Amino acid sequence: MISGNITFSYWHFALNIIIIGILFSNFSVAKQSKIHELKMNVIDQCWRLNPKWRIQRPQLATCSIGYAGKMINNIGEDLVHYKVIDPSDDPINPKPGTLRYGASVIQGKVWITFQRDMHIKLERPLLISSFTTIDGRGVNVDIAKNACLMVFKATNIIIHGIRIHDCKPQTPGVTMGPEGKVISLGHVDGDAIRLVTASKIWIDHNTLYNCQDGLLDVTRGSTDVTISNNWFRNQDKVMLLGHDDGYVRDQNMKVTVVYNHFGPNCNQRMPRIRHGYAHVVNNLYLGWLQYAIGGSMRPSLKSEANLFIAPTRGNKEVTWRKNNNTNGDAWEFHSVKDAFENGASFTVTKGGRVPKPNYNEEQRFKVVDVKYVRSLTRSSGILRCTKTSLCG
Missing domain, CATH: 1.20.5 (Single alpha-helices involved in coiled-coils or other helix-helix interfaces)
Structure with a gap:
């Protein structure tokens, strides 16, 4: 017993x-x-934890959030995998193996990767065709020292993992267009990336700096854009949303700005908004000179769970509004659960409702508490991806 x-x-x-x-x-x-x-933010959790990401690169297209939605139109059985092996550039007769040949000549769904580290000096702006992905993961790709990137009347485009800097203005001339046809192109400002009448664009994990005009322009009716995980630094005018005060078509513009790192040494336009709507969420602002977020022509902004760290000296105010007697105080600038350090302050619109992004199911994502913003933006910009480990 x-x-x-x-x-x-x-x-x-x-x-x-x-x-x-x-x-x-x-x-x-x-x-x-x-x-x-x-x-790790929700975009990066989607693919960076996969040890087979190199052979399953198109998984990235399912990871986007915000107004761009899921980029599943960029993948499928008819996807063309194209590898850049030649850093040279011919703007009129691009050679197979060059970036321009893959981005402008080949039509349909194209996923562009790079054979090795490259420094590419574009002779003319690179016009990217619809349904194109430029994927720089695993190598160091610089597009610099002359012309840079333009999305002109195109849709469903991903730009990921590229360092773009020292971009210069371009005089009028001819170049290969986004449909494989040579076109005339007018004067181009020295922007790193410019969107012109473009839609469903995802710009993720790029490092942009030191361009003669701006780093990123969303103009002339462009909409459904997500700008995420980028590092913007060493720049006067950073990001422009809306072409000019007179271009009323930009009233339909919708842009998500999420998980980006602004600074150091950024002056203004993070972003500057005209007419349209921007959801600016979970970003890190490491100082500014004139202002961080500004606007004109009745823009709508929901600033949510961002961390604003004011400069040690100078202007502590986050916002700027262009004086316009015909509009009065018509701007919709709202701050929700933002955090402010070093004396930063945010002048909000008094009264009225806070404009919601009204995302659909494939655009929706959870806003993270602002106390985690430093961690969520620590990997902003291009990632270090080795052959023996995950991207870190």
Whole structure:
């Protein structure tokens, strides 16, 4: 009888150890998942934890959020995989193997990667065709020192993992257009990336700096744009949303600006908004000179859970509004759950409703508490991706 009790107690003890082990294991997995959630934003969680991302690159197209929605129109059985092996550029007769040939000549769904590290000096602006992805992960690709990127009357485009800098203005001339035809192109300002009458564009994990005009312009009726995980630095005019005060078609513009790192050494336009709507969320602002966010012509802005760190000296105010007697105080600038350090302040529109982004199911994402913004933006800009490890 005593022996039976001892045997029962032993198995009871062993069963408890097993149960505790399972619970502890599940707790550890849950805890690790929570750690990743806090250190890695929802876009990066979607693909960066996959050890096979190199052979499953199109997975990236399912990871976008915000107004661009999921970029699933860029993938499928008819997707062309194109590798850039030649850094040279001919703007009129591009050679196979060059970036321009893949981005402008080949039509349909094209996923562009790069054979090795490259410094590409474009002779004329690169006009990107619809349904094109430029994917710089795994190598260091610089587009610099002359013309840079333009999306002109095109849709469904991903620009990911490229360093774009020192872009210069371009005089009028001819170049290969976005449909493989040579076109005449007028004067082009020295922007890193310019969108002109473009839609459904995702710009993610790029590093942009030191261009003669701006770093990113969304103009002339462009809409459904997501700008995420980028590092903007060393620039006077950073981001322009809306062509000019007279271009009323930009009233339909919708842009999501999320998980970006602004600074150091940025002056203004992070962004500057005309006419349309911007949801600016979970970004890190590391100082400014004139202002961080500005606008004119009745723009709507929801600034949500951003961290604004004012400069040590100079202007502490985040916002700027262009004086216009015909509009009065018609701007809709609202701050929701933002955090302000070093004396930063945000002048909000008094009264009225806070304009909602009204995302559909494929655009929607959870806004993270502002206390995690430093972690969520720590990997902004191009990522370091080695052959033996995940992108970090």
